Amino acid sequence: ELIWIADEGTMKITAINSQNGQVVRTIPIIIPRGKGFSSIEGIAWDGNYLWTALYAGFSSSFNQVNPQNGKIIKSTYADCNPRGIASDGTYLWSICYNGKDLPSKIDRRNIHGKEHEMLRSRKFIADIEGLEPEALAYDGQYLWYTDRQSGRILRLYPVNVKKK
Numbered sequence: 168e169l170i171w172i173a174d175e176g177t178m179k180i181t182a183i184n185s186q187n188g189q190v191v192r193t194i195p196i197i198i199p200r201g202k203g204f205s206s207i208e209g210i211a212w213d214g215n216y217l218w219t220a221l222y223a224g225f226s227s228s229f230n231q232v233n234p235q236n237g238k239i240i241k242s243t244y245a246d247c248n249p250r251g252i253a254s255d256g257t258y259l260w261s262i263c264y265n266g267k268d269l270p271s272k273i274d275r276r277n278i279h280g281k282e283h284e285m286l287r288s289r290k291f292i293a294d295i296e297g298l299e300p301e302a303l304a305y306d307g308q309y310l311w312y313t314d315r316q317s318g319r320i321l322r323l324y325p326v327n328v329k330k331k
Contacts, residue, residue, distance in 0.1 A: 170182070195237040202226040202228045203226040211254045216240065220252045228244055231278070247261070247264070249262065249264070250300055251302045251304075252303055253310060260292075297314030297319070297321065300315075301314075309325075310323045
């Protein structure tokens with residue numbers, strides 16, 4: 168199994184073998200055409216492809232990435248300030264950060280189909296605790312995220328997901 172690490176400083180994604188710690192491959196982080204870039208806010212593996220969340224204000228995007236060469240297969244607007252992403256191979260969840268005055272939310276999108284279908288499949292599934300949520304992960308049953316301000320790790324059950 169591989170651990171994927173995105174490095175904003177080098178603009179590269181590195182795959183590391185989880186058993187021995189060896190670097191398996193390194194691919195470039197590509198910025199989608201017509202969309203901006205300020206920071207990398209998340210990386211997720213869906214079982215076949217990588218996904219990146221790139222923050223760029225109104226041009227923030229979720230990008231399906233070929234894990235062999237880094238090329239973008241599809242890109243859709245995030246319609247939020249993404250603070251973390253996770254996937255189970257069917258859905259892409261993201262933390263939608265709304266600033267400190269409004270609650271952040273977890274949204275869910277179906278990753279299959281074309282970009283516009285993915286965008287239209289968006290559903291908000293929960294308001295979440297914390298003033299600075301980030302770093303979303305899925306363990307097969309729960310979504311986990313951190314809150315930078317409180318230093319807590321929080322758990323959420325994503326409704327309408329088949330238990331594995």
